[in-house]
Amino acid sequence: MATVDIPRQQKAAVKVGTGKDAKAPIHQVDVPSPAPGEILVKINWLVRRPSASIWTGLCASDKSLLHDEWASFGVDMKESAKGIAGHEGAGVVVSVGDDMHHKWKVGDRAGIKWVWSTCGECEFCTNGVDELHCPNQKNSGFTAAGTFQQYALSDGRYTTRIPEGVTDEEAGPIMCGGVTAYTACKRSNVKPGQWIVLPGAGGGLGHFAVQYAKAMGMRIIAVDGGDEKRELCKKLGAEEFIDFTKVQDIASEVMKITTYGAHGVIVTAATKEAYASAPTFLRPGGTVVAVGLPTDPSVIAGAPPIMLALKKLNVVGSVTGTLKDVEEALDFTARGLVHPILTRGDLEDLDKYIDLMIAGKLAGRAVLKVS
Secondary structure, eight states, X not given: OOOOOOXXXXXXXXXXXXXXXXXXXXXXXXXXXOOTTEEEEEEOSSTTSTTOOOEEEEOHHHHHHHTTTXXXXXXXXXXXXXXXXXXXXEEEEEEEOTTOTTTOOTTOEEEEOXXXXXXXXXXXXXXXXXGGGOTXXXXXXXXXXXXXXXXXXXXXXXXXXXXXXXXHHHHHHIIIIIHHHHHHHHHTTOOTTOEEEEETTTSTTHHHHHHHHHHTTOEEEEEESSHHHHHHHHHHTOSEEEETTTOSOHHHHHHHHHSSOEEEEXXXXXXXXXXXXXXXXXXXXXXXXXXXXXXXXXXXXXXXXXXXXXHTOEEEEOOSOOHHHHHHHHHHHHTTSOOOOEEEEEGGGHHHHHHHHHTTOOOSEEEEEOO
């Protein structure tokens, strides 16, 4: 079996402080060893190149955890995460713990996701479709140390195998952003040839949703602001584009395009305005998919009961994806149908890129170079 040299220490972005003032400066931390059932993954991309750089994806959820934005909901980074966020990692296996040699070997390519592990025994794990609700799950960057480090542990039973035809640089963002958009498209129940509205279509999740919706045969109305976003959304497959900086009544514009309204809307923007307007884009029987997670607890996903009843609207939630969903999402990239638009930075600049994300100035999906 192949072996690799593993250093005793590594660099990691470790949370310091609380709330909006929290930062994640670089620290030297010990490289962990895999326990039985675990593997150790070197977070990188294009690992077959000697000059490969090491990358991890940046998600809005990482920003929320580092800044304690969900603390009022009881969701804050646990001590077991050691202050290391990140859950969009892809790289190469460098060490295999006991009980995993039948499944993984050194040199295999592996992806680490938001769901780090599940118990495999509860009702949700055994029904075949719902392990995301396992009450005993662990989460990367939340209850387990995440991917903002050079070497990350992962539960070997729940780690994703990266297929040929997908670089690690692309696979990382698909571990969360890509599979979240893909699963939301499935949850919308929009069929080939039907209309879907994608507010924030040029963003980190939105640009994935455009590509998956296109590949699944949907007709896409992209909503975003500016000529640059228009060009991007059209290039990715949007049939129509509505510029919210120029169009005041987006619902009327949707009706002009679709006659009766769209069949589905995926809300990736975590704002009160986005959730309030989404139902007005729909035809009778249409579906709103809630994906964006507002920090304001007063934001409600829904519509006035009379609208829900008279139009028989559906409001559903969607969060990341199962192990099978991730495999399916990666397959779209392996077949050349979906590719993340990447903004590249350095792990040392994590806080700067979070500020850019907050300001809405981060195009596509960010990947950060670790070394």
